[in-house]
Amino acid sequence: MTLRTPQWKLLVLYGLLILFAIGFIYPFFIQIATSFKSNPAATEDPLSLIPNPLDLDAWRRIFGLEGGSAVPIPLWTLNSFFVASVVTVLRVFLDSLAGYALSRLKFRGRGFMFATVLAVMSVPGVALLLPRFLIVNYLGIYDTYTAMILPLIVDAAGVFIMKQFFDSIPISIEEAARIDGASVFRTFWSVVLPMAKPALITLTILSFQGSWNEFTHFLVVTQDVEKRTLVTGLASLASGELSAGTQYPLKLGAALITTIPVAILFFIFQRHFTSGANEGGVKG
Amino acid sequence: MSTATTPRRGRKAPGRGGTRGGETTAGWLFTAPMLVILGIFLFIPVVMAFYVSLTSWNGNGSPFTGGENAKFVGVDNYTSLFAEDGLRRQNFMQSIGNNFWFVFFVVPLQTALSFFLAIIVNNKFLKGKGFFRTAFYFPSVTSSIAISVVFIFLFANSGAVNAVLGKLGVDGPAWFSDSRGLFHIAAGGVGVDTAPGFAQAEVFGRSLWDWFSGPSVAMCVVIILVIWTTTGTFMLMFLAALQDVPVEVEEAAMLDGTTGWQKMRHVTVPILKPAFFLVTTLGLIGTWQIFDQIYVMGKGAPANTTLTPAFLSYKQAFTTLDYGTGAAISFVVFALIIALTSGQRWLLRDRDVPSRRKARAASIAASNTQTGARK
Numbered sequence: 266m267t268l269r270t271p272q273w274k275l276l277v278l279y280g281l282l283i284l285f286a287i288g289f290i291y292p293f294f295i296q297i298a299t300s301f302k303s304n305p306a307a308t309e310d311p312l313s314l315i316p317n318p319l320d321l322d323a324w325r326r327i328f329g330l331e332g333g334s335a336v337p338i339p340l341w342t343l344n345s346f347f348v349a350s351v352v353t354v355l356r357v358f359l360d361s362l363a364g365y366a367l368s369r370l371k372f373r374g375r376g377f378m379f380a381t382v383l384a385v386m387s388v389p390g391v392a393l394l395l396p397r398f399l400i401v402n403y404l405g406i407y408d409t410y411t412a413m414i415l416p417l418i419v420d421a422a423g424v425f426i427m428k429q430f431f432d433s434i435p436i437s438i439e440e441a442a443r444i445d446g447a448s449v450f451r452t453f454w455s456v457v458l459p460m461a462k463p464a465l466i467t468l469t470i471l472s473f474q475g476s477w478n479e480f481t482h483f484l485v486v487t488q489d490v491e492k493r494t495l496v497t498g499l500a501s502l503a504s505g506e507l508s509a510g511t512q513y514p515l516k517l518g519a520a521l522i523t524t525i526p527v528a529i530l531f532f533i534f535q536r537h538f539t540s541g542a543n544e545g546g547v548k549g
Numbered sequence: 550m551s552t553a554t555t556p557r558r559g560r561k562a563p564g565r566g567g568t569r570g571g572e573t574t575a576g577w578l579f580t581a582p583m584l585v586i587l588g589i590f591l592f593i594p595v596v597m598a599f600y601v602s603l604t605s606w607n608g609n610g611s612p613f614t615g616g617e618n619a620k621f622v623g624v625d626n627y628t629s630l631f632a633e634d635g636l637r638r639q640n641f642m643q644s645i646g647n648n649f650w651f652v653f654f655v656v657p658l659q660t661a662l663s664f665f666l667a668i669i670v671n672n673k674f675l676k677g678k679g680f681f682r683t684a685f686y687f688p689s690v691t692s693s694i695a696i697s698v699v700f701i702f703l704f705a706n707s708g709a710v711n712a713v714l715g716k717l718g719v720d721g722p723a724w725f726s727d728s729r730g731l732f733h734i735a736a737g738g739v740g741v742d743t744a745p746g747f748a749q750a751e752v753f754g755r756s757l758w759d760w761f762s763g764p765s766v767a768m769c770v771v772i773i774l775v776i777w778t779t780t781g782t783f784m785l786m787f788l789a790a791l792q793d794v795p796v797e798v799e800e801a802a803m804l805d806g807t808t809g810w811q812k813m814r815h816v817t818v819p820i821l822k823p824a825f826f827l828v829t830t831l832g833l834i835g836t837w838q839i840f841d842q843i844y845v846m847g848k849g850a851p852a853n854t855t856l857t858p859a860f861l862s863y864k865q866a867f868t869t870l871d872y873g874t875g876a877a878i879s880f881v882v883f884a885l886i887i888a889l890t891s892g893q894r895w896l897l898r899d900r901d902v903p904s905r906r907k908a909r910a911a912s913i914a915a916s917n918t919q920t921g922a923r924k
Contacts, residue, residue, distance in 0.1 A: 311707065382583075389882070394862065415590065449571065481840060516698050523692050527690055
């Protein structure tokens with residue numbers, strides 16, 4: 266028997282999907298188009314997708330060719346890349362180490378440690394805002410890159426993802442290596458990690474996306490305009506702190522620059538994003 | 550997908566032979582960085598913040614040495630939020646009310662919309678699924694701040710939304726400066742402009758009329774924004790759960806001659822129950838923490854109607870320089886979220902669902918994540 270959906274129903278479904286897809290995508294097109302408009306043109310016809318006349322003023326300021334240092338977007342971009350890269354490299358390594366130990370190594374306190382990881386994962390991020398400020402202040406590292414990076418280099422969700430992955434691969438290859446006399450670390454580094462490539466890619470992407478998009482942590486541990494990332498810089502720009510007024514093309518262009526790196530990653534590694542959403546990369 | 554509660558795969562009995570020697574040392578060395586970082590940047594700070602919530606620290610000097618800047622005040626900061634008439638309680642209670650209406654609209658709507666989209670995208674005979682999945686999911690991966698900036702433009706007085714409304718002959722509101730509550734507007738529509746007598750009764754220093762204002766027009770923009778950005782993620786979770794619906798069950802339902810609607814009600818929805826719990830739990834956790842969007846879209850304005858507890862905690866500490874109350878608010882939010890998730894887990898435990906799913910869903914609720922069923 267056939268369970269085919271009738272043709273007219275499919276048409277209705279397509280219609281609905283296309284309607285929703287427009288709702289989800291159109292704002293991004295408006296954003297792109299508006300960043301190429303002049304300030305008055307932006308609000309004159311906010312729906313038009315073809316800038317007429319084309320105005321590159323916002324982009325000249327974004328690339329630092331005009332407008333001076335009040336809105337140093339190139340510097341913020343560098344900060345974003347620097348912080349997100351360092352956090353990602355360290356986090357992937359340290360999360361894998363811990364995840365491997367929790368999955369494979371027998372030692373006292375392991376069960377307790379895993380329970381702690383689960384507990385930490387359920388701490389709402391917003392409850393850490395003030396605590397993070399207090400400790401960073403106490404350690405005398407307020408307003409430094411150290412304060413931005415160090416608290417983010419381990420995350421419980423990443424440890425959890427890696428542990429789950431190691432649980433799912435067979436142990437026999439490692440045991441062979443261990444019998445051949447390789448140390449625990451050597452086995453981990455040259456036998457296990459190469460097998461863990463899919464999980465490592467997922468974790469790399471989630472870590473980069475997470476630290477690139479990070480807002481509250483950087484907000485409470487830094488102050489200096491020069492320490493801002495694209496996200497915190499954009500937030501100060503948008504909330505009128507830098508007396509940017511209603512310069513929509515500039516703000517939307519800056520928002521676009523903030524979106525592009527993650528968007529590129531998303532389109533290349535979409536599969537990893539979606540599996541991440543189902544494994545531990547819940548945005549929040 | 551194994552968790553602490555399920556047997557672990559791929560492991561042999563431990564403790565045999567020399568290869569297992571030295572694992573204790575290695576185990577501690579491998580986990581040391583994690584322990585140090587979590588200890589210094591999570592456990593200790595939370596304890597510090599709890600102490601600060603018992604002081605009147607004003608940001609000067611150290612909060613831990615006492616003195617004029619950081620007097621120990623016991624639970625005064627907490628009582629000022631609940632029991633004392635004053636600005637602190639007024640702001641706090643308003644933020645709770647605002648956030649309640651935010652949750653009240655966002656959680657059901659995002660759950661329904663993501664379920665609805667998942668069902669459509671899951672249709673076997675539909676082509677181009679990948680495209681639609683991507684389109685719906687993309688907003689979820691972008692920066693909340695960047696998206697908020699886009700929405701500020703869309704909902705500006707002369708922005709895209711009002712331009713569309715204008716074409717339909719509707720005069721769009723001044724979204725970000727309109728502090729009128731939705732239910733007050735509705736009441737005004739039937740001629741009730743001020744609080745009727747019974748609604749003047751006060752609960753926690755706010756009149757019932759104010760408690761039942763509904764979200765302000767400005768808050769509605771945040772509601773729309775959050776639904777728009779989270780739907781994609783939740784749709785993927787429903788899609789993943791839909792893959793678990795056994796084909797035989799669907800075919801049996803078809804052979805029994807059930808209509809699409811009956812199948813939905815009696816087959817699909819019951820099987821997806823764990824997914825519904827997951828999505829609503831994550832929804833509750835997320836919506837009670839709303840911060841980024843509030844920060845960018847007006848910092849509580851207009852008339853404090855977009856003020857949320859999470860944002861008030863920040864504002865009270867870093868703007869009002871009343872760190873003690875700020876910390877106290879964050880612990881109240883913390884307790885509220887833990888209570889909500891425990892409540893959800895408790896409900897989950899009483900459900901008649903297959904144990905594998907149950908274990909999975911429970912571990913998910915515990916860990917605020919979903920563990921993939923397929924690997």
